[in-house]
Amino acid sequence: MKRRYNVAVVGATGAVGTEMLRVLAERRFPVNRLRVLASARSAGRRVPFNGATHAVEELRGRSFDGIDLALFSAGATRSLEFAPEAVRRGAVVVDNSSAFRMAPNVPLIVPEVNPEALSGHRGLIANPNCSTIIMLVPLAPLHRAAALRRIVVATYQSVSGAGAKAMWQLLNETKKALRHYEARGSGLGAQGKSPKGFSMKQLLARPIAHSPQPRVLPAQIAFNVIPQVDVFLDNRSTREELKMVNETRKILGEPRLPVSATCVRVPVFVSHSEAVWIETERPLSRARAAALLRRAPGVKLIDDPGRGAYPLPIQAAGQDDVLVGRLRRDESVAHGLALWISGDNLRKGAATNAVQIAELLTGIRYRTRFGI
Amino acid sequence: MKRRYNVAVVGATGAVGTEMLRVLAERRFPVNRLRVLASARSAGRRVPFNGATHAVEELRGRSFDGIDLALFSAGATRSLEFAPEAVRRGAVVVDNSSAFRMAPNVPLIVPEVNPEALSGHRGLIANPNCSTIIMLVPLAPLHRAAALRRIVVATYQSVSGAGAKAMWQLLNETKKALRHYEARGSGLGAQGKSPKGFSMKQLLARPIAHSPQPRVLPAQIAFNVIPQVDVFLDNRSTREELKMVNETRKILGEPRLPVSATCVRVPVFVSHSEAVWIETERPLSRARAAALLRRAPGVKLIDDPGRGAYPLPIQAAGQDDVLVGRLRRDESVAHGLALWISGDNLRKGAATNAVQIAELLTGIRYRTRFGI
Numbered sequence: 001m002k003r004r005y006n007v008a009v010v011g012a013t014g015a016v017g018t019e020m021l022r023v024l025a026e027r028r029f030p031v032n033r034l035r036v037l038a039s040a041r042s043a044g045r046r047v048p049f050n051g052a053t054h055a056v057e058e059l060r061g062r063s064f065d066g067i068d069l070a071l072f073s074a075g076a077t078r079s080l081e082f083a084p085e086a087v088r089r090g091a092v093v094v095d096n097s098s099a100f101r102m103a104p105n106v107p108l109i110v111p112e113v114n115p116e117a118l119s120g121h122r123g124l125i126a127n128p129n130c131s132t133i134i135m136l137v138p139l140a141p142l143h144r145a146a147a148l149r150r151i152v153v154a155t156y157q158s159v160s161g162a163g164a165k166a167m168w169q170l171l172n173e174t175k176k177a178l179r180h181y182e183a184r185g186s187g188l189g190a191q192g193k194s195p196k197g198f199s200m201k202q203l204l205a206r207p208i209a210h211s212p213q214p215r216v217l218p219a220q221i222a223f224n225v226i227p228q229v230d231v232f233l234d235n236r237s238t239r240e241e242l243k244m245v246n247e248t249r250k251i252l253g254e255p256r257l258p259v260s261a262t263c264v265r266v267p268v269f270v271s272h273s274e275a276v277w278i279e280t281e282r283p284l285s286r287a288r289a290a291a292l293l294r295r296a297p298g299v300k301l302i303d304d305p306g307r308g309a310y311p312l313p314i315q316a317a318g319q320d321d322v323l324v325g326r327l328r329r330d331e332s333v334a335h336g337l338a339l340w341i342s343g344d345n346l347r348k349g350a351a352t353n354a355v356q357i358a359e360l361l362t363g364i365r366y367r368t369r370f371g372i
Numbered sequence: 373m374k375r376r377y378n379v380a381v382v383g384a385t386g387a388v389g390t391e392m393l394r395v396l397a398e399r400r401f402p403v404n405r406l407r408v409l410a411s412a413r414s415a416g417r418r419v420p421f422n423g424a425t426h427a428v429e430e431l432r433g434r435s436f437d438g439i440d441l442a443l444f445s446a447g448a449t450r451s452l453e454f455a456p457e458a459v460r461r462g463a464v465v466v467d468n469s470s471a472f473r474m475a476p477n478v479p480l481i482v483p484e485v486n487p488e489a490l491s492g493h494r495g496l497i498a499n500p501n502c503s504t505i506i507m508l509v510p511l512a513p514l515h516r517a518a519a520l521r522r523i524v525v526a527t528y529q530s531v532s533g534a535g536a537k538a539m540w541q542l543l544n545e546t547k548k549a550l551r552h553y554e555a556r557g558s559g560l561g562a563q564g565k566s567p568k569g570f571s572m573k574q575l576l577a578r579p580i581a582h583s584p585q586p587r588v589l590p591a592q593i594a595f596n597v598i599p600q601v602d603v604f605l606d607n608r609s610t611r612e613e614l615k616m617v618n619e620t621r622k623i624l625g626e627p628r629l630p631v632s633a634t635c636v637r638v639p640v641f642v643s644h645s646e647a648v649w650i651e652t653e654r655p656l657s658r659a660r661a662a663a664l665l666r667r668a669p670g671v672k673l674i675d676d677p678g679r680g681a682y683p684l685p686i687q688a689a690g691q692d693d694v695l696v697g698r699l700r701r702d703e704s705v706a707h708g709l710a711l712w713i714s715g716d717n718l719r720k721g722a723a724t725n726a727v728q729i730a731e732l733l734t735g736i737r738y739r740t741r742f743g744i
Contacts, residue, residue, distance in 0.1 A: 218680055219684055227682050260705070264528065267638075273636075275526040275636065308590055312596055331632070336632070
C-alpha cells in the first residue's frame with residue numbers, strides 16, 4: 001500500500017491557504033490525516049477539503065505532533081515562531097513566507113527549475129515569492145540555453161498577492177467609485193455618449209473618498225495602479241523588488257546575476273503579469289527561445305499576437321501553467337529578448353508550487369512534465 | 373491691442389478634443405472666433421467653451437477658411453484628408469494624430485524638450501504620442517546632462533488613450549462584473565470575510581460574459597490588463613511601441629538611440645504610468661538626477677517613498693505636470709537609473725501639449741517654466 005501522510009496547512013483560511021487545500025485535493029496528494037490551522041480568531045470555522053469540511057484549529061507548537069508535512073502560509077512572523085517548532089516535532093515544512101528563503105541552509109525551490117537543491121534539506125524548505133516563481137519558470141530554460149546576463153522586469157501584480165483583504169479592498173472601492181460616479185453623473189446617458197457638458201473624465205479620474213475601513217494596500221487601488229508592493233527599504237527599492245533580485249539569484253545559483261525589478265500593484269483580482277527583458281551571454285534567436293518555451297515544463301506559450309493571442313491575467317487565473325507570449329527580439333541591446341508573462345499568483349505562485357515541492361519530497365510522480 | 377486668433381478644434385466631441393477646449397479656455401488662449409468641428413454624426417451637438425456653448429459643425433475643407441490655427445484630434449484618416457487642406461487655406465495645424473509625425477518636414481514637438489525644432493515649419497506641426505510625451509518631459513533633462521544610451525520602458529496606459537468609448541467599455545464591464553459576482557456570491561458577507569465555502573477567487577478571476585456591445589479594446593479590461601495598445605506590426609511589436617521608439621528618436625534628435633517599449637493597457641480611466649530604466653553615457657548619480665528633475669519644466673518630483681509619496685495615475689489626472697518618483701540607481705548595469713512616471717494622457721499627453729505648441733507659434737508666454 002502506498003504511504004499516506006499526515007498533513008497540516010497553516011493559514012488555512014487565507015487566500016493562499018484556501019488554494020493549498022484545493023490543490024492538495026486536485027492533485028490527489030496522499031493525505032492521511034488533515035489538520036487545518038490558523039490564528040485563534042479563525043478557530044472553529046470549517047473549511048472544505050475533498051468534499052468534506054474540517055474544523056480550523058488554533059495554531060500551537062503541539063499542533064505538529066504526528067504531522068509528516070506542514071504547508072505554511074500565515075506570514076513571516078508565524079513561520080519564524082512555528083516552522084522550526086514543527087521541524088523539531090518531526091514534520092517537514094514547506095514555508096510560503098519570506099522568513100527563511102535566503103537562509104543558506106534552506107533550499108528555495110521551483111520544481112521546474114532547481115529540484116536538485118532539495119537534497120540535503122534539514123526539514124525546512126522555502127517556497128519562493130510569487131512574482132519570482134512566475135518569472136523563473138519560463139526564464140530557466142532560456143538561462144540553461146544561453147546564460148542570462150541581465151534581467152529587467154516590470155510587474156503588474158494582482159491584489160490577491162496581498163491576501164484576501166486586499167481583494168475586498170478592490171471590490172469595495174470599485175463599488176464605491178461606481179456609486180460616486182453615478183450619483184454625480186445622474187443619467188450617464190446612452191452607451192458611448194456622455195450628456196452635454198458632463199465631464200466623464202473629471203469625474204472618473206478623481207480619487208474616491210477615503211474609505212472608513214482600514215486599507216490593506218497603501219493607496220486606492222480601484223481604477224489606479226500603485227508602484228509599491230511590500231515595504232520600502234533603505235535603497236529606495238521595495239522588499240518585493242529585493243526578493244525578485246535575491247531569490248532569482250539563489251534559485252538559479254547565480255549569486256551576482258544583474259536583476260532590476262519595479263513592482264506595481266494593479267486592479268486585477270488574481271494573477272500577476274510581468275513585462276520582462278533579458279540579455280544573454282550567448283546569442284538566442286526568438287525562434288529558438290520559442291522552441292525552448294514550447295517544451296518547457298510548466299509553461300504555455302501563447303504567442304500569436306496578430307490574432308489577439310497573448311497572455312492575459314484573467315486567462316491565467318485558475319491555471320497552473322505560466323502563460324508566456326509577446327516574445328520578440330529586443331533590438332535595443334545585443335542578445336536581447338522581451339517577453340510578457342501571466343501566472344496565477346495563488347496557484348503556481350504559491351499553493352501549487354508548495355504542493356509540487358511536497359510531491360518532490362515524497363517521491364510522488366506528478367502530472368506535470370518536469371525535466372527530472 | 374494683442375492679436376486674437378480664429379481657432380478650429382477638429383474632433384471637438386472626442387476625449388482629447390473636449391480637453392483641448394478646456395485647456396484653451398483655462399490658459400486664456402486669445403481666441404477670436406472658435407469653430408468646433410467633428411463628423412456629420414456629431415454635427416448640431418453643442419459643446420461648452422469659456423462659459424458659452426458652441427454648435428458642432430461638420431468637418432469640411434471649407435471649414436478652415438479664415439482659420440488661423442487648427443487643432444486636430446480626430447484620428448489619422450481625418451488628418452490625412454483635412455490637415456493639408458487646412459494648411460492650404462491658410463491655417464497653421466497642430467495635429468494630434470500619428471499621420472504626419474514621422475514626416476521629415478513636419479516638426480514633432482514637446483515644448484519643454486525641442487521647441488527649437490518649430491522653426492522653419494511649413495504650417496503643419498505634429499503633437500507626439502501621449503506615452504512618448506509623458507516619458508520625454510522628465511528624460512530630456514537627464515539626456516542633456518548625461519546622454520542617454522538606452523531606454524527600456526513598460527507602460528501602464530489608461531483606457532482614455534483609446535478614446536471615450538474605451539472609458540465606457542471599462543465602466544460597463546466593471547458594472548457587469550460586479551453584478552455577476554454578486555449574483556453568484558449572494559450575500560458576499562461581512563467586509564473582509566467570505567462566507568464558508570464561497571470561493572471569491574474563482575468567481576472574481578473568471579472573465580465576464582462577452583458584452584453584446586462592440587468592444588473598443590481587444591479584450592476585457594475590467595479587472596484585467598492587456599499587453600496590446602494599437603495594432604501589431606510584422607516585427608511582433610505594436611504600433612504604439614514603435615511610436616515610442618521612433619518619436620523618441622526624432623524628438624531627441626538621436627536617430628539611433630536604443631529604445632525598447634512594452635505597452636500595456638490597464639483598468640485606469642485617465643493617466644498613463646510608465647516604469648522606465650535608462651542607461652547614460654556619462655555617470656549620473658541619483659542625487660544629481662533628482663536635482664535636475666526638481667527644476668525641470670513640466671515635471672513634479674514626488675519621491676519620498678518611505679512616506680508613501682510616489683506618483684499615482686489618479687493623482688496625475690487633471691494636472692499638466694508629469695509626476696516622477698521612485699528614482700533610484702539601477703544596480704544591474706553601469707550608469708543605470710530607474711524611475712516611475714505618471715502623467716495625464718489627455719492633458720500633457722495630448723491637449724495641453726498641443727495648446728503649448730500653439731502658444732509657442734504665436735509667441736505667447738506660458739505659465740509653465742520652459743527653459744527657452
